Amino acid sequence: MRALIVALLVTTAPPACADTIAATSRITAVTVYPDGARLTREVSFTAPEAGPHELLVTDMPLDSDPGLIRLVGSKGLQVGAFALRADRLPPRETPLTDAQRAAKADVEAAEAEAVRAQLALEAIQAKVEAAEAQVRFLASFSGALPDGATPETIKAMAGMIGAETLAARQAALAARAELPPAEKSVAEAQERLAKAQAARDALPSADMDYTALSVAVTAGAAGAQTLTVTQYLGNASWQPVYDLNLTRQGGDRLTLDRSVLVTQHTGEDWDGVALTLSSSRPSEQAAPSQLWPELRSIGPEVEPEALARKSLGGADMAMQDAPVAEAAPAPVTAGMALEGDTVVYNYPEPVTVATGAENLRLALDSLDFTPVVKAVAVPRLDRTAFVTARFTNGSDEPLLPGQAMLFREGVLVGQTWLDVIAPGVETDVGFGALETLRVKREMPKRAGGETGIFVSANRQSESALITVENTGPEAWPVRILDQVPYSEQDDLEIAFAASPKPSETDVDGQRGILAWEFDLPAGGKQTITLEQTLTWPEGMVLR
Known part of the structure; x- marks a missing residue:
């Protein structure tokens, strides 16, 4: 084309x-x-x-x-x-x-000044060398006395050599005294020249x-x-970046500072242009882990002889007959895309962006939200709770996708990626681990030493004890997430009992995901018991 x-x-x-x-x-x-x-x-x-x-x-x-x-x-x-x-x-x-012409003139003036300072220093060094050469010559004089020399003429000659040597040494000393200020002038002139050259080179x-x-x-x-x-x-781009600071003193508050990163490799500098932006982690864990629904099913029980025949049939047959585990959903990753109306930012001041500039950061504005703050824990996978803040985008424009640095009470606790947040939409953001809120999930021993999971021919039961302890000086609203399996077969019956009862079941439409919510005071402790039983007909096996 x-x-x-x-x-x-x-x-x-x-x-x-x-x-x-x-x-x-x-x-x-x-x-x-x-x-x-x-x-x-x-x-x-x-x-x-x-x-x-x-x-x-x-x-x-x-x-x-x-x-x-x-x-x-x-x-x-x-x-x-x-x-x-x-x-x-x-x-x-x-x-x-105009700026380049002025910078060029500054460099030329600094170069001339450096040359003058160097010439002045060399002139002083020449005076020192001449005086020292005269001293060396007078000191090395060993000529014969003239004919008819008398004591008076010899005395006069000695006096002359002494006086000339003294004068030469004094001249050398005087010239040497002029060296330090001259050397300082040279150094200062060279420093001014280097600064002028750096200022010129920094211009587009x-x-x-x-x-x-x-x-x-x-x-x-x-x-x-x-x-x-x-x-x-092409070869130019921008993306938003955010600083999210969560504070609880004096009331829960979430401040979102917006900036943008501009990159361009177009081959020419943008000098003093009107800029418009058009839309379209510390390494530690910063948010609660994700639970996935657990699907269980039953099927015909396989006799040991049949298993032996399958093993003799080769790896391919074994692979064909082996039960296939349900694949966990792929992790969701955000791309640089915008859904909804186009957002345009007009930068209020002229901007200079040199070609080759990587991620020039420009500040935009700041937004304040009133979040709902909770300590969320997944005891099945984590050993501590994580601070989360749920807030609603109350502005008139969507928050575009971008990297976010997470601060809690002004301290950096992690980083995350924010997907597009449309006006009026709620979003949960994790703000790092809460070390003072410890969680533990145990499977207590049964009589006879069995573990918390007991399996018979057509029945499986499991019991778990979840403990949440607040060792800090601050009370926290807590949300605990756990799970029980679910079935899509009538013959596989699944029942569970929990004390206290969960506040929510099938969280976010995910079958078998349970949630408990309660306030835990400073120094407080809460326990949750969870039991589940799976039963199926004789002759079937649990998968």
Whole structure:
């Protein structure tokens, strides 16, 4: 399809125009999607006269797709055919922004200052070296006395050598005293230069591989004109991230701070653009474990001789006759998708996102909820309870899928993934283990030493004792989850008894899942007994 579009554009290439106007574009607005982005560019140029011209925009990204480009001209500018050109492009100077020009000037000034400081230091070092050389020469003088030397002339010569040596040593010492401040000036100048270079390098770069957009335009009159270019690119994305802080002091409260992570690898920097976002763990366990319904069934009892024959029949026959266990449901994983109305966030300030930026974080807003907080425990699988908060999205917009960091009283306790939460929808979020609430599930011994599970020919019974103990200073509303098997066969009868009786059966429509809810004071203890009995006809086996 793209090849067809390119071919059509080539065959409808701009006609021979009176002149070619080279121009560059400026990205003014960007709309980022979960996968991709829409860039809006403005191309400002001056038409020398009314009539047809070829406008050559020389800074389009190399991977631009002509099928994903839309053009709109200002009033009085008619836009015709256009095409992308990747060869025979005119030379261009690397465009610089005002900030880049200022940074370049700062670097040049710092470089000149560093050179001056280095030259001053070298001049002082030369003075030291000259004075020390003079001292060495005077110290090494061993010439013969002149003819007719008298004591007075010898004394005068010695005095001269001594005076000159002293003067040379004093000059060397004076020059050495100038070295520390000169060396400090060099170090400071080099530090300023390094900072100026770092500031320049941190600015968005306009240097990139590019293609040119050739557009046939017709100006209604000479003068300033504007062409708006809209294009869609890949290699950009955004996703929401959340900080959820659960507090109980002074009343249960859940604060949700929303931010976004923006990533782009489009090959060019977005400098000061109007940004629109359009929708579409510590490693420890942070939420209660999941229980799955347990399906039991009965079938004809297999005689030992039949089992022996099956074993002699080979592995394939054994595999065919072996009972097949019911597969547990696959874990549910969330994808980056939105259900419901589109949500758009307009960032209130201009944003700069350099190409290659990974997860630039931008703050959005904060929402407060009044949650229902409970300590939820699954004694069959866990040895402690977990804090959970159920809240309703009372805002007018859905909360989009994203990673969430979980805090309890300001302390990081885990992380999770939030699926989309539509307005008015309730959601449960786990906030880590509650170590002060210990749970235990035991199967007490029977008379004679049998364990809590007893099996006869056509009957199986099981008893369990669940203990919940609050060792902390705070009272907690507790929810205990356990299970009993269920049957879809009339001949397999399943009965259970619990004390106290469960508050809820078939939790969330899952058959056999039981729940008990009660308040457990500080230092309190609660026990639950659960017994179940399975019976089936003679000649059948339990599966």
